[in-house]
Amino acid sequence: MVKIYFTGIDIGSSSAKAIVLDETNKIVHKFILPTGWSSLETANSIKEKLAQVDMEYANGKFVATGYGRVSVPYAVKTVSEITCHGMGAAYLFNARDCTVIDIGGQDTKIISLSQGKIVDFIMNDKCSAGTGRFLEIMANALGVSLSEMFDLAATGSGVSISSMCTVFAESEVISLIASGQPKQNIAYGVVESVINKVISLCGKHASSNTSFYLTGGLCESNYIIESLSKKLGFPVVSSPLGRYAGAVGAALIAKSLK
Numbered sequence: 001m002v003k004i005y006f007t008g009i010d011i012g013s014s015s016a017k018a019i020v021l022d023e024t025n026k027i028v029h030k031f032i033l034p035t036g037w038s039s040l041e042t043a044n045s046i047k048e049k050l051a052q053v054d055m056e057y058a059n060g061k062f063v064a065t066g067y068g069r070v071s072v073p074y075a076v077k078t079v080s081e082i083t084c085h086g087m088g089a090a091y092l093f094n095a096r097d098c099t100v101i102d103i104g105g106q107d108t109k110i111i112s113l114s115q116g117k118i119v120d121f122i123m124n125d126k127c128s129a130g131t132g133r134f135l136e137i138m139a140n141a142l143g144v145s146l147s148e149m150f151d152l153a154a155t156g157s158g159v160s161i162s163s164m165c166t167v168f169a170e171s172e173v174i175s176l177i178a179s180g181q182p183k184q185n186i187a188y189g190v191v192e193s194v195i196n197k198v199i200s201l202c203g204k205h206a207s208s209n210t211s212f213y214l215t216g217g218l219c220e221s222n223y224i225i226e227s228l229s230k231k232l233g234f235p236v237v238s239s240p241l242g243r244y245a246g247a248v249g250a251a252l253i254a255k256s257l258k
Contacts, residue, residue: 004231008250009075010044011035011068013105015217016042018050019247020060020071021255025091028203039068044124047074061146063247063254067106076257084249086111086118089213091248092241098211099251101198101228102245103218103235108198110205122205124197131194134166138190141173142183148218149187150223156188169193194214202232214238215245 003022010017012035020029032047036040043064064072065084072078081104089100090113100111108131110119124131139149159181163169168189176186214236218224219242228236241248 003018005029006251006254007060007062007066008084008247008252009043009064009069009072009255010041010060010066010244010246011042011064011071011251012217012246013067014136015105015243016068016077017244017247018046019251020050021092021246021248021251023255024254025255027241027248030247032243035068039071040073042068043072043078045076046072051098051214058241058250061254061257063257065250073127075146077253079250079253080109081240081246082109082121082123084246084253085109085215085247086113087252088245088247089113089215089242089249090116091212091252092239092245095139095213096212097209099205099209100204101202101212101214102216102243103132103194103198103224104216105158107131108201111197112205112209116211120205122201124201134169135190135194135218137166137170138173141170142177142186142190144183144187147221150191150221152184152187153191154223156182156184159189161189161193191223191227195224195231198228199231210234212236213242215242219243219245224245 001018006021008019016035018034022028062075063077064075065079069078085102096116098113109123139146165171219238
């Protein structure tokens, strides 16, 4: 008997994730790749990797989401990130009534779920400030990796980044470096600026939910999770699988298709 698989592909601005579910909704395969300059090339690389483990188009369905979803020619359907992240978070965290925080590469999304269904959302996509890309740019300016910047931020204090624009914020960081400000204090100011933007979005988002889940590429940062929890006044829960939430939602949609 031929096994049928359901694959969700989430091509984001910095990384692409693939999740494969079997007919019982069990995750049987997953991987992550850098998106690179071409979403189409990334989509083809994903197809090749799936073929290597016998999870090909002939015995499954594919649904794509994310920044590069239109570049997946073998997908039977494309779906918005909001829908997929909401469904994926509900699955991963067994959540029914909650708020999902997704700090992505090019936008930040706050999604409300009620009875496991998406009822509202808000997102910041006008500028990279408050996103993963912003953090990457600032880490580069400091000459450290993202994880190193979070470790530095945990021991820093006393600095705030006032600029709302990424370009001006980078100039502000460079000026702080030139003035001799310790790296840990600058890192603290950078990360706090992102946390504050996320908290601001949550404040603008009308929701009575007090259960919060973090998805996206920062889901394994204890510093981010702890800072969000402290400022929200409620615990924020995450998991290493949180970065796959969009792909999981896409795979669930693939399974629902007739």
